[in-house]
Amino acid sequence: MSEIKVVANILHTNEEITSKNKEVLNEKGIYVINMMSSPGSGKTSLLERVISKLKGQLSIAVIEGDLYTTKDAERIEAQGVPVVQINTGGACHLDGKMIKGALESLNLDNVDLLVIENVGNLVCPAAFELGEDIKITVLSTTEGNDKPLKYPRMFENSGAIILNKLDLLEFTNFNKMEFYNDINALNAHAKIFETSCVKDQGIDDLCFWLSQQIDHKRGGNILCQE
Amino acid sequence: MHEVSIIQNVIEIATQKAFENNFSKINKVSLKIGQLTGVMPESLNFAFDSCIQGTMLEESTLGIEEVDALGKCEACNLQFSISHFNKLCPTCNNFCTSIVRGYELYVDTIEGD
Numbered sequence: 401m402s403e404i405k406v407v408a409n410i411l412h413t414n415e416e417i418t419s420k421n422k423e424v425l426n427e428k429g430i431y432v433i434n435m436m437s438s439p440g441s442g443k444t445s446l447l448e449r450v451i452s453k454l455k456g457q458l459s460i461a462v463i464e465g466d467l468y469t470t471k472d473a474e475r476i477e478a479q480g481v482p483v484v485q486i487n488t489g490g491a492c493h494l495d496g497k498m499i500k501g502a503l504e505s506l507n508l509d510n511v512d513l514l515v516i517e518n519v520g521n522l523v524c525p526a527a528f529e530l531g532e533d534i535k536i537t538v539l540s541t542t543e544g545n546d547k548p549l550k551y552p553r554m555f556e557n558s559g560a561i562i563l564n565k566l567d568l569l570e571f572t573n574f575n576k577m578e579f580y581n582d583i584n585a586l587n588a589h590a591k592i593f594e595t596s597c598v599k600d601q602g603i604d605d606l607c608f609w610l611s612q613q614i615d616h617k618r619g620g621n622i623l624c625q626e
Numbered sequence: 627m628h629e630v631s632i633i634q635n636v637i638e639i640a641t642q643k644a645f646e647n648n649f650s651k652i653n654k655v656s657l658k659i660g661q662l663t664g665v666m667p668e669s670l671n672f673a674f675d676s677c678i679q680g681t682m683l684e685e686s687t688l689g690i691e692e693v694d695a696l697g698k699c700e701a702c703n704l705q706f707s708i709s710h711f712n713k714l715c716p717t718c719n720n721f722c723t724s725i726v727r728g729y730e731l732y733v734d735t736i737e738g739d
Contacts, residue, residue: 403737404647408639410632410657410731524628527664552710553664585711588721 414528417496421503421531425514431614432514434530436554437538438547439520442564444472445597446538446606447515451479453607458512458614463502465494465519472517482506493524499531512614522547526554533617534559541569545579552586560591562606567596629669632731633677639733641682649738652682656689656735662710662728667692695728 409415425432437443451460462483464473473485484502486494499516508514516532518525526535537558539547542565548555555561561583569576583590591609595602640655659665667690674688697708699715700723706716713722 401653401737401739402647403735404643405735406639406643406733408643408733410635410639410733412639413635523664527628549711553662556662556710584721585713588713589723 411528414496417500418529418531421496421499424503424508425531428508428511429618430508430511430514431610431617432516432530432532432534433610434516434518434525434532434535435538436518436522436525436535436558437520437540438522438543441520441538441540441543442597443517443520443538444475446562446564446595446603447517448475448479449597449600449603450515450607450610451476451481453603454513454611455479455481458611459510460513460515461506461508461511463494463499463506463514463516465498465517467491467519488519492519492521493528494518494530495528496530512618513610522551522554526551526557534613536560536562538562538564539579540565541572541574544572545575545582548579548582548586555583555590556586558587558590560593560609561587562593562595564595564597566594566601567599629666629673630677632665633670633673636674636733637677637681637683640736643733643736644682644738647738649736650682652686652736652738654687654689654735654737655683655733656691656737658691658693658730658732658734660693660728660730661695662725663731665731691734693727693730696726697722698724698726700724 435443460481462476462481464476464483465486466472467488467490470485473483476483484505486498486502516530535558537554593602593606636655640652644652671688678684695708696705697713698705699720701718701720704715704717705726708722
């Protein structure tokens with residue numbers, strides 16, 4: 401019997417495809433967000449708000465991940481930006497191969513910002529790179545402030561975290577101090593935003609910061625909001 | 627997590643390596659799994675026992691080595707043990723600037739004839 405040293409990444413297939421996706425996106429200078437959260441935290445509502453505020457100055461495209469329906473894609477389409485729907489058919493996360501297919505059906509010329517809205521799930525999407533520049537995780541006040549500790553990987557790997565449904569805070573037992581302490585322990589470098597789509601709170605700050613990130617990637621020639 | 631699809635990839639990688647090395651049978655596959663991956667060894671074992679049926683790994687065993695997580699402090703260059711919930715440098719109390727290891731997910735070795 402003999403032993404062979406292998407050292408092969410188990411998720412190598414995804415990583416190979418993802419690095420090719422990244423090459424294409426970097427070449428075009430497109431800033432890519434992988435947006436993740438539980439189902440119902442408000443990813444699509446946030447996206448609607450952000451798109452309506454930024455579409456006048458930026459060219460935005462969206463990839464919508466959903467198990468079965470086109471409901472979210474229809475909402476994004478109503479904002480007048482190109483959107484590609486990926487139906488995973490029950491799979492709980494998007495992967496590099498699905499993104500590769502979606503990129504082929506989008507016209508990427510002159511796109512500044514590509515938002516990939518992942519399948520609503522706080523576990524699996526965190527483990528699958530898609531070729532993004534940043535992972536943004538959305539948590540809503542109604543889910544409870546214990547979620548970052550219960551689902552650490554997603555919050556640990558996110559460059560920004562959005563606390564959404566701030567308008568409902570007073571009706572919940574969400575403890576903001578515990579939330580901030582937990583995020584500090586998991587990922588002290590994450591940028592944190594507090595938003596309410598219903599009351600239009602915090603969206604301008606989020607848009608301004610996103611514009612800066614996009615601007616940075618493109619080398620500084622896009623006007624920032626405000 | 628995705629223990630079944632992870633095991634399917636493990637079987638694919640091990641089978642490929644076995645062919646390259648003219649093995650007719652695989653006796654053991656060893657994995658390295660980082661503590662931060664969220665992958666459960668018990669679930670991997672369960673998935674392994676089910677998925678190896680009818681493959682050249684059918685009589686093999688699965689070895690799993692867990693890799694502890696290490697962070698690095700930019701201020702003092704110290705590398706130190708971290709967990710999801712504690713990433714502070716023990717000497718200067720700064721949050722670790724980079725995660726050095728803990729996200730490993732790979733096939734380390736195979737043994738066969």
